Amino acid sequence: MNVHGKTESQRVITLVSAVVLALILLPACKSGQAGKENDGSTADQVTAEQVALEDAQVTLAPDASKTLEQVGDGYQVEYGTGTLDLASLLVSSDSEVDLTIDGTVDLSKVGPQDVSCTLSNASGSRSEIKTFDVRDTQSPEVSIGQSSVDVMQGDAYQATGNVTVSDPVDGAISNATGEPSSTGEADGKKTYDKGWYLLSYTCPDGSSAQGIDTSVTGTYQVKVDACDRNGNRSEGSFSVVVHAAPAAEATETAEASAAQPTAEAAPEPEATTSADAATAAEPARDFVLNTHTMKIHLPGCSSIGRIKESNRADVHDTLSNLEAQGYKTCKRCLG
Numbered sequence: 001m002n003v004h005g006k007t008e009s010q011r012v013i014t015l016v017s018a019v020v021l022a023l024i025l026l027p028a029c030k031s032g033q034a035g036k037e038n039d040g041s042t043a044d045q046v047t048a049e050q051v052a053l054e055d056a057q058v059t060l061a062p063d064a065s066k067t068l069e070q071v072g073d074g075y076q077v078e079y080g081t082g083t084l085d086l087a088s089l090l091v092s093s094d095s096e097v098d099l100t101i102d103g104t105v106d107l108s109k110v111g112p113q114d115v116s117c118t119l120s121n122a123s124g125s126r127s128e129i130k131t132f133d134v135r136d137t138q139s140p141e142v143s144i145g146q147s148s149v150d151v152m153q154g155d156a157y158q159a160t161g162n163v164t165v166s167d168p169v170d171g172a173i174s175n176a177t178g179e180p181s182s183t184g185e186a187d188g189k190k191t192y193d194k195g196w197y198l199l200s201y202t203c204p205d206g207s208s209a210q211g212i213d214t215s216v217t218g219t220y221q222v223k224v225d226a227c228d229r230n231g232n233r234s235e236g237s238f239s240v241v242v243h244a245a246p247a248a249e250a251t252e253t254a255e256a257s258a259a260q261p262t263a264e265a266a267p268e269p270e271a272t273t274s275a276d277a278a279t280a281a282e283p284a285r286d287f288v289l290n291t292h293t294m295k296i297h298l299p300g301c302s303s304i305g306r307i308k309e310s311n312r313a314d315v316h317d318t319l320s321n322l323e324a325q326g327y328k329t330c331k332r333c334l335g
Contacts, residue, residue, distance in 0.1 A: 049123035056097035058117045058130060064089040071133070079136035079230065080107040080169055086115065090130075097121045105132045110186040110230050135187055138168045140195060140228045142236035149238065153245040155214055156286040156299035156314060159222050162238060165197045167228045173197055177305060179227075189231025197226035213300035215333070217242045282318045289313040294327050301333035 060068060068075040068089055077084065084105040092099040103115035111134060118127045143164040151157045165173040173195035182190040201209045204218025212220050224236035288297045288304050292311040296319065297304055304312075315322070319329070329335070 049121050052094055053097055053119060053121050053123050053126065056092050056094040056119045058090055058099060058119070058128065059093045061089055061091045068132075074112075074131035074133060076133045076135060077105065077107065079110055079134055079138070082107055084132070090117065092119055105134065107134055110134050110136055110191070136169075136228070136230035136232060138228075139232040139234045140165055140167045140173055140197075140226045142197070142224050142226050142234045144224070144236050144238050147238050149240045151212075151214055151240055151242050153214060153217055153242055154285050154298075156288070157212055157214055157240065158299075159199055159201075159212060159240065162222075163197070163199070163224055163236070165195070165224070165226045165234075167195050170195055170229060173226060173228065175199065186230060191231055192227070192229050195226070195228040197224055199224060210302035210305065211300050212240050212242070213298065213333070214242050215298050215300065217244050282320055284316050284318050286314070286316050287319075287322065289315055289322070289327060295330050296322050296327045296334060297330045298333040301330055303330060303332055 100118040145162040176196040202221040220240040
């Protein structure tokens with residue numbers, strides 16, 4: 001008799017059924033476990049790529065320090081021409097992470113310029129902004145031909161002929177009559193459309209002047225103040241010595257002629273001889289003419305700067321000859 005309500009045969013059947021069910025479910029369990037292991041491996045791989053992307057940095061390529069100076073998170077570069085070849089100057093710190101650069105740096109434009117840099121790999125990408133500060137640190141070069149210039153009294157002289165000013169990037173800089181208007185400010189300095197230089201003059205008596213009056217003997221001091229388009233400045237100076245003019249050659253010739261026997265001189269009417277003697281006694285000099293106003297100026301006259309180039313004529317002649325042509329003397333320099 002079975003006190004538990006099941007016969008022996010029933011217990012055997014139940015046991016066999018449990019074994020069969022276990023054999024059926026075992027492969028599926030192994031497959032599920034393998035799937036879980038594979039999922040874990042993939043997760044570990046993605047995490048490593050993400051970490052690499054996060055740790056990668058935009059850094060300078062070898063030898064890039066010759067062109068760029070790293071300042072904080074950005075870079076400083078010298079003013080120049082053209083654009084920077086950023087692809088050869090910046091690299092990713094991780095060779096497994098790619099770097100893409102979107103933008104350029106104009107070296108002729110002083111000030112900060114932003115460029116977008118993107119780091120990427122299989123896990124994704126991230127971008128960061130790099131700032132390039134273009135700075136002009138080079139001053140213009142002032143070259144003086146002679147530290148002391150000798151000029152004869154009455155000779156024409158232009159001080160600009162003894163001065164050359166140039167910028168290492170922008171080239172030749174021209175003389176200006178006054179400081180031009182500023183276009184703005186960069187790096188704490190005024191900026192201009194182009195470079196310029198001014199000349200200032202100190203007379204032998206210590207007073208200031210607009211130029212050198214070669215009719216007055218003595219030593220003049222000339223100062224050069226130069227400025228490039230980005231506000232860098234340089235100075236220079238030289239002296240000009242105006243020497244007293246020697247005795248007129250015509251006077252010496254007249255004296256030599258007077259010493260000769262009068263018999264050798266060809267007789268001429270008295271009126272003609274007097275006129276010729278008057279002309280010979282007046283030496284030829286350098287003058288600057290204003291062909292528009294018909295004025296005669298000495299080379300150092302301050303009014304010369306206002307004569308248009310098309311109306312200017314530099315001549316070597318006598319004052320009487322010029323007046324005979326209708327020219328009038330300048331009241332400022334010739335009284």
